[in-house]
Amino acid sequence: MEEKKQQTFFEKVSKLKIGFIPLPIYLILVVVYLLLTVNKIMPNDMMGAIGVMTLFSFILEEVGKHIPILNSLGGKVLVVTFLPSFLVYKSWLPESSIETVTAFMKNNNFLSFFIALLIVGSICSMNRKTLLKASSRIILILIICDVVGALVGTGVGMLLGLSAFEAFFFVVAPIMAGGVGEGALPLSIGYAGLIATQQADIFASILPCVMLGSLVAVIFAGLLKKLGEKHPELTGNGQLIDGDDEHLDNLKGGKVDVDIEKMLVTGVLAITLYLLGVWVNHVIHLPAPIVLLVAVMGAKMLGWIPKDIENGGHSLYSLTVKGITPPLLFGVGVAMTPWGSLVKVFTHVPMLITIFATVLSIVLTAYFVGKALGMYPVDTAIAVSCCSGQGGTGALAILAAGDRMELMPFAQVSVRLGGAMMVTTAIFLMSLFV
Incomplete structure (x- = not known):
């Protein structure tokens, strides 16, 4: 019975999504990102850049969808595009993430x-x-x-x-x-x-x-x-x-x-x-x-x-x-x-x-x-x-x-x-x- 409840709970969690990504997979991505960032081993290549961009973009898109008034003005696009610009300006994004994404966008x-x-x-x-x-x-x-x-x-x-x-x-x-x-x-x-x-x-x-x-x-x-x-x-x-x-x-x-x-x-x-x-x-x-x-x-x-x-x-x-x-x-x-x-x-x-x-x-x-x-x-x-x-x-x-x-x-x-x-x-x- 307990196993059935756990399975039901896992199924419910799996149905939750960040963008199109099931929540469990997204949470694993978050943990892996934190481990790489803290240990300063974020790969400065396509895989690293796509991982960083995926992690931040879909959660920011969710935020933009749920901001009153702004969500009627293209809020998810404004948040996904311009908030990162502000975070870079304030140096609130990890330097390794900025370098990885910038190199990918400008060199590829x-x-x-x-x-x-x-x-x-x-x-x-x-x-x-x-x-x-x-x-x-x-x-x-x-x-x-x-x-x-x-x-x-x-x-x-x-x-x-x-x-x-x-x-x-x-x-x-x-x-x-x-x-x-x-x-x-x-x-x-x-x-x-x-x-x-x-x-x-x-x-x-x-x-x-x-x-x-x-x-x-x-x-x-x-x-x-x-x-x-x-x-x-x-x-x-x-x-x-x-x-x-x-x-x-x-x-x-x-x-x-x-x-x-x-x-x-x-x-x-x-x-x-x-x-x-x-x-x-x-x-x-x-x-x-x-x-x-x-x-x-x-x-x-x-x-x-x-x-x-x-x-x-x-x-x-x-x-x-x-x-x-x-x-x-x-x-x-x-x-x-x-x-x-x-x-x-x-x-x-x-x-x-x-x-x-x-x-x-x-x-x-x-x-x-x-x-x-x-x-x-x-x-x-x-x-x-x-x-x-x-x-x-x-x-x-x-x-x-x-x-x-x-x-x-x-x-x-x-x-x-x-x-x-x-x-x-x-x-x-x-x-x-x-």
Whole structure:
């Protein structure tokens, strides 16, 4: 009888989960982590990094889900991404954990691996007609949003005492430039070639705007998700326009047969296309993610994706979102989100309001223009708002906050195309004024 009670108790405990991890396994991971940390033998390799990221990310996600009000604003994403940044800033995370995660994130290009799997998995499982209709419309909306965001952001900055030059070139343009590596960095290099200021100083001054713009977009994504829940007619739950939504049930975790071999084949396709992108980048300097995106979208539109790979895309997408997203967000917070940069903007009220107004104008423009074009406004606004995010890391956080990870292909269009347009425009305009 006593043995039966113990078995029942163990079964009850086993049903408790941290994320998708059964509680007993999670507790073992905690104990092992503490032993390695206390004895200063945490392995500085992939296994050590994934262990640390898994341990912290899923418990932080649980915390974010249960914080009142914040949980409606993408709370789990905010906690998983930005709390680690704060902990690193305060030196409250063990140094061995910081070093292990930072080395893994910066030396292994794990974010690009994640985005490649997500894009290929999502597009392969997407309805072809829907993709054809949505792509041209999203580009038009993106162009309109860039114009409106620039005008509104610059105008608000001027009303708050900033010069038009400072408001546009050092606040608005960095927000919409496509992130750090593809946005803030080339902007700072271009600016430095035109004005008598060191590139490092320019980069340091515009980086906080990029960071905070991404944070504001994450919050808006959470609000848009809430709006979609209250008004279902405004959202396609991951689709931009009406179409065959069978794939959405699969992507959202509905019933679908998992074929490991098909999933692995789709994963190999993602890696192959990314490596092709690396070669193309070497030849014509086109970023590898863009090559990947164009190649798989083109193949899907032309009907060249075999049915087996489409089915494998369903499983690959689910695996990527459920198993990789939270640990990756934690890694982004530790290695790629300097808390000090965010704090700088919070103390500059005119700049803070200008950033908020810029992102808000982009979200509202995408919402209403998307609705006028027959698209679901909630999903359209979330996808296009990624143009004001921190590049690939920002798109990841924004889509996770809005629970719209299947929109990653369109988010990449917003980030890459929107960023390239803004960097080119900003540098060209500065050359006319200096």
